[in-house]
Amino acid sequence: MEHSTEMSGAVIQVCLLAGKIMLENGGETYRVEDTMTRIAASFGIPNAQSFVTPTGILFGIEGPASAAQLVRISQRSTDLSKVALVNEISRRISQGELTVTEAYGQLAAAGRAKPVYPLVWQVAAAAIASGCFLLMFQGRLADVPAAMVAGGTGYYAGAAAGRMLSIKFFAELLASFVVGLISYLAVRGGFGRDLDLIMIGSVMPLVPGLLITNAVRDLMAGHLVSGMSKGAEALLAAFAIGAGVALVLSLD
Amino acid sequence: MAIRYLEQLLASFIGTAAFGVLFQVPRRTLVQCGLVGTAGWLLNFGLLGQSVDAAIATWASAFLVALLAHGMAIRFKVPVTVFIVSGIIPLVPGGLAYDAMRKIVQNDYEAAVQLGAKAFMLSGAIAIGLVFSEVVLQIAKRARHGSAA
Numbered sequence: 001m002e003h004s005t006e007m008s009g010a011v012i013q014v015c016l017l018a019g020k021i022m023l024e025n026g027g028e029t030y031r032v033e034d035t036m037t038r039i040a041a042s043f044g045i046p047n048a049q050s051f052v053t054p055t056g057i058l059f060g061i062e063g064p065a066s067a068a069q070l071v072r073i074s075q076r077s078t079d080l081s082k083v084a085l086v087n088e089i090s091r092r093i094s095q096g097e098l099t100v101t102e103a104y105g106q107l108a109a110a111g112r113a114k115p116v117y118p119l120v121w122q123v124a125a126a127a128i129a130s131g132c133f134l135l136m137f138q139g140r141l142a143d144v145p146a147a148m149v150a151g152g153t154g155y156y157a158g159a160a161a162g163r164m165l166s167i168k169f170f171a172e173l174l175a176s177f178v179v180g181l182i183s184y185l186a187v188r189g190g191f192g193r194d195l196d197l198i199m200i201g202s203v204m205p206l207v208p209g210l211l212i213t214n215a216v217r218d219l220m221a222g223h224l225v226s227g228m229s230k231g232a233e234a235l236l237a238a239f240a241i242g243a244g245v246a247l248v249l250s251l252d
Numbered sequence: 253m254a255i256r257y258l259e260q261l262l263a264s265f266i267g268t269a270a271f272g273v274l275f276q277v278p279r280r281t282l283v284q285c286g287l288v289g290t291a292g293w294l295l296n297f298g299l300l301g302q303s304v305d306a307a308i309a310t311w312a313s314a315f316l317v318a319l320l321a322h323g324m325a326i327r328f329k330v331p332v333t334v335f336i337v338s339g340i341i342p343l344v345p346g347g348l349a350y351d352a353m354r355k356i357v358q359n360d361y362e363a364a365v366q367l368g369a370k371a372f373m374l375s376g377a378i379a380i381g382l383v384f385s386e387v388v389l390q391i392a393k394r395a396r397h398g399s400a401a
Contacts, residue, residue: 081277125271136342212344213333246353
């Protein structure tokens, strides 16, 4: 297949956009690299090279019309629906169902899409999860309301702080501090009995589950840089949560 | 006893499905996320009830979660992380980490290190469970391709 520089430039744009959306929303590094090289291959560029880290993508193609581009990833959040959506689009590209322009349009739409569950839903889910986890850790039914309030409010505090400040560590610390404080006040006020279990249950929504999973999966796939840095991010998050809880406990 | 299992079943199903919402998984996979989480947690709960070592129970549960997740991922054509993330959350040693933190606050560092090491072991068990499922999958894939060739 003959390729002009213009054409390969467009393909690079599609690949980078796909990679960017995946990486920003919690896709594993190996999946991002795999998706980008696959898309390039489907559009007739077999020798694409990519280097992906949690904070940036370097993508280049070889051949007469060789080119390379860099994209910086500064915002990372969790939206697995978008990762699944890009996965789906990439599969359709591989099957030859989409042209370069169509693919770019669909990816751009996927990137702009609103989250499947708005913040209200997420706060409600955090509250419900807190109550359920309290029961799973052998807490009593009477403590469930306290855990739900603490978990929901803490999650909301973390999300609100995360929007205002770009320091993730502080948002997590604040969230777990709020969880601890509400649990403490609930037990003090007689709305709950077992402080430890209420706190453990309602701190669970803050656990960096996606980071843990991705760190392990990236390390397995041989992406040492990404795996280690995601592991470090997960440890940092765990440390922030622990510090927030410790702050409340030391008030006691 | 049956009532306790029923309570755990419901709590883990709703709890892990709620986690699916937190991770923004696609809507059509929410129920399956809950099922994967329930299976993992019930295995963990059952094994702990049989006084199996916590690390082994966690490992086996993470392994089961990852295997089911891979199956679901193929069936529903979505990234496998969608099912793994909410499934392993119940296995995360939150209680141990909390106790370790509590000991640190009380200046009882010796106990804190012990609890922390245990929490670290259980996290490692989750990781090894995930690795094992990947290994099994790769072997299965190779065997299938081998017979086809």
